[in-house]
Amino acid sequence: MVIDDHPAVVAGAEQWYGTSERPIEVVAAGATTGAAWTPPGDTADVVVFDLQLNGGLPAYGELRRLVDAGRRVVVYTMRDDERTALTCLDIGASTFLTKAEGRDHLLAATVAVAEDRSYTPPALAGAIGANTAPDRPRLSDREQEVLIEWFQCESKRLVAERLGITERTVNTYLDRVRIKYANAGREAGTKATLVARALQDGLIQIDDL
Structure with missing residues (x-):
């Protein structure tokens, strides 16, 4: 509407x-x-x-x-x-x-x-x-990998298939990322906000999306 x-x-x-x-x-x-x-x-x-x-x-x-x-x-x-x-x-x-x-x-x-x-x-x-955000949480290599795959896939199921892990594990990694951002005072409750945070922190580039 x-x-x-x-x-x-x-x-x-x-x-x-x-x-x-x-x-x-x-x-x-x-x-x-x-x-x-x-x-x-x-x-x-x-x-x-x-x-x-x-x-x-x-x-x-x-x-x-x-x-x-x-x-x-x-x-x-x-x-x-x-x-x-x-x-x-x-x-x-x-x-x-x-x-x-x-x-x-x-x-x-x-x-x-x-x-x-x-x-x-x-x-x-x-x-x-x-935008330059000063509080950048430290994400593990695996957390970054799952996050970037999720940005590029239409569903968490596809992320799981591409990385050879379960969908539950995908959710676990994404929850960890959100918690780290929340603890840094930068809430990221939606996928769009996570994309913004990742771009702000240099984890991904526009061409990666």
């Missing part, structure tokens, strides 16, 4: 989704997040969210409510500054996309998020690359 207070943006997104190679159904749209909590918006796999509803301050509180409810959120905004992008990831947004990045990135981001895959458009890559 699309949450945006500009009808032209909503109409444009619906047209892009409907004519993509892999059609995406927009089940609901609205100018406020209220549409996300009522049928049929509450059934949407992905919420495309305008961070500045009604031209005001960034709606971080509304974003947090969506994330805390388990919704997959693509932040879609006119803002393109590093601080806003990283704040959205820290809250738990699946990815951050500027409206200037256009049709192809919006379609690709929506499909990736629906499939629980990471997606890093140019603006987000720039924000992550410009």
